[in-house]
Amino acid sequence: MAEAHAIRRNAPPPYRGGCLCGAVRYVAAAPTLGARICHCATCRAAMAAPYLAQAQFPRRAVSWEGTTARWRSSDRLYRHFCPRCGTRLFLEPRDAPRLGIPLATLDDPAAIQPEMHVWTCEALPWALGPDALPRYPQGSPLPYRKPAGA
Known part of the structure; x- marks a missing residue:
């Protein structure tokens, strides 16, 4: 149910974004395969942030x-x-x-809505907001969606 709700709220592709200095710009030309908020210690350290909100896309579409x-x-x-x-x-x-x-690198970071929280067993206590998204102690039991035409 949360998955369908998130899809309905997403803006349509393409999704554009880039880095802070503008040296790298990207375009994701397909709908997302899923969007998740990861609370694992590796993502937190890699992003230097309390979690990583990210969307997955078919490689050929980026x-x-x-x-x-x-x-x-x-x-x-x-x-x-x-x-x-x-x-x-x-x-x-x-x-x-x-x-x-990472959703924060999109020109419009609100264009894609996360569908769930994963690795909540490693979440910082103050980083889990009061949203109604499903929460999974480790990785999601739901696979990423298949690309259209796959």
Whole structure:
């Protein structure tokens, strides 16, 4: 139910955004495969923030101008960032053809609504707001949606 509600509230693609200094600009030309707020310690440290609100897109639907650097934050994930200003831009799973984009880097960060909280077992007590989104102690039991035409 929350999934359908979040889709209805999202603005239509394309979604545009970029880094703080403007050296990297991106476009996500497809609907999101899902949007989640992750409270895990790795995402918190990588983002230097209390959580990571991000949306996943089919990899083929995301393009960008400018150069990113990346580092491997776990066995399955690369994190891309702007080498000039340091803005964290993309999460690239090694095991799936998709990219995560932090919602805060969108030109309109309210264009995509998160659908759930994940890894709440690691959440900072003050970082879980009073919203009605589903909460999962670890990863979501719901897979990301399939891209259209897949």
